[in-house]
Amino acid sequence: MANPSGTGSELPAVSEGNLHLVTSPHVHFGWSTARIMWLVTAALLPCLAVAVYHFGPGVLAPVCGAIAGAVGTEWVLNRAGRRPDTIADGSAFLTGLLLGMIVPPGFSPVHAALGGVVAIGLGKAVFGGLGHNTFNPALVGRAFLQASFPAGMTDWSTAVARVDAVSRATPLGLLKFGDPSQFPADLATERLLAGNIGGCIGETSAAAILLGGVILVATRIASWHIIVSMLAGGALFGGLFHLAGVGPSPLFHLLSGGFLFGAVFMATDYVSSPLTHRGQWIFGLGIAFLTIMIRLFGGLPEGVMYAILLANAAVPLINRATRPTIYGAKR
């Protein structure tokens, strides 16, 4: 309907022809999926820098291999499925980087790339792409590598040669297969914090991981509930067994292997973790319990990966059990 009064019709910019018609709200916080993915990537840089410092620039080869495999697979699958390009959202890059951080320093870049292919292909794409996967894609990739290249995935010689005059395995490896009386003396907490020990590329320096964790929590990307519950669970279950005379101190549990890295960067993956804070506590405590059980009683020195993957599978169940009570309703 024309306005017969004719007043104020000189509004060149806003006229019926170009008015935006959308539902409220009309303002937005400003975050995007891409922003989150690239911020997590940035939070991983301290870990990568420490790895390069301790193990040399060679560690970049498997990292780049994993990224290339992941991003390449994402691109190919998008093309094949005639889907819009999703490389820019950063999620495939992040999956590749995460995978690259959890292989040994001397790992073959070609094998790492294969891991990236599996992480995106089997870990994400088969479920329907970003947001639909049940399991953490990077850990799916790592599980594949562990099963396919067990020798390469447990070869710590590159790391150990660089950081350790006395040739030895990872702290957890020593614990499982070595002479337990031998290690506590010079595997002090300071070395676990600094990262000059045997271990996966991104996992050795507790300090660098914690810095990344602070970045993620301060920017409100990661839920501190998952990180804190997993650490509290590790301290609790590790501590109980320690008091009963089984296993190392709870602090050693938290600082060794992939525990911290898993808590900060793997368990906090949005897609494969529970929605509510209550669910996140159950999730974190569950991962910690499974990890300690595998470490102390399983056949492997380390159990974080399988613990998280198992907990991922339980997420729909956890979400169902922890559905929030609607405001004002009786429980």
Added chain:
Amino acid sequence: MPLRSFRGGVHPPEHKELTEHKALELMPVPAEIFVPMGQHLGKPASPLVKKGDYVRQGQVLAAAAGFISAPVHSPVSGKVVKLVKGPVVGGTTADMLVVQPGEPDPLPADKVAEGAAPPTSAPLLLPPLDLNTATGPEIIERVREAGIVGQGGAAFPTAVKLSPPADKPIDWMIINGAECEPYLTRDYRLMLERPDDIVEGILLIGRALGENVNLGIGIENNKPEAIRVMREAIVKRQAAIKVFELKTKYPQGGEKMLIDAAVGRKVPPGALPMEVGCVIQNVGTALAIRDAVILGEVPRTAVLTVSGLGVKEPKNLQVTIGTPLRDVIAFCGGATADARRVVVGGPMMGFAAYSLDAPVVKATSGILVLSERELKEPPETTCLNCGKCAEACPVNLLPSRLARLAELQRWEAARDLGIEVCMECGACAFTCPARKPLVQYLRLGKKNVRNLPRKER
């Protein structure tokens, strides 16, 4: 003392600085006004005048059509040009009277000779009542007669809200001065400029609700000046009105959130505030009630904020009801070159206007002209399951899950997860990194749940 608030919510940028220091300004009456018959929730009023009639300011144009309805009065003196179907905010059209302001035709000479009174354009007022002696029923009847509707957004007929059934005793009446919507500063200016009148309005509403009602006003702590001024006005009149200082957080001004923050009661899902003995009224509504009782005024103007980076001179205005949006924007210097969206109401819950001919109505609280700078256009991705929507939802729903169910048209499942409790505050969509249009899905879901057969509900 810790500030009062609620769980969840978000902190959108406030942008109140654009207008908070600007005093209310009276916008001149435009050349033609468009008065919709339905300016309230409920049945539209039935017109009592016809084309060609001369109507006086304050004259009843249309009568209330039932209990949940409200009469409509003429905002100006002038001639009814026609009854049309015109655009209204919210995407539909509605019956509206077009009135051209002007003086009445002079009486023919023979009528003058007979001694008939000359016609006048002076406003028609209802008989003023006394602040101290007006009784509760008188006040409610006056509110009904004056066609006052809630100014908090829903435009619910106020007289209905003041007449709760006998089995729902009311012990708290709280004025909503939270004004948690960004940009809007209308309630803030009213509190600064008319605090004594607001206090009178609160006392009158209290009397309408009965002897045992506690009175209060809730104001967010980003408006310290309003809190101070209201406290002074209350002390000056020695009124028993409690000022609740609320944490600044959206949607603090939602009825449920305000009640929770002020008196710690939780309104059950699907229930009204009276279920927990509370009645909430907006600052503007309190003033309208006060003016109707003490001055005999009916709503002829709407007080609103015109803001946004897309309008050249943001203002707080008193606008004649029926003024087209186009005229209001023009009065504020017009739109900037990068203006893209006109929103009626606040940016979190307001409606995008599809036509600038839609008129200002009784409950219009703001007109925002938003520019490209404010509307960072979203690339939508799939849901990441990040849970930020659930964290933000003030009524503890899982918006991402409900939106997915709406997408899949699983209405029963959406109902079972409580979709009807959603008040469309927009906190979820505001915070969503995947930029899903969550409110749109929730509205779709709610509409379809309402349409489910009775027994399935």
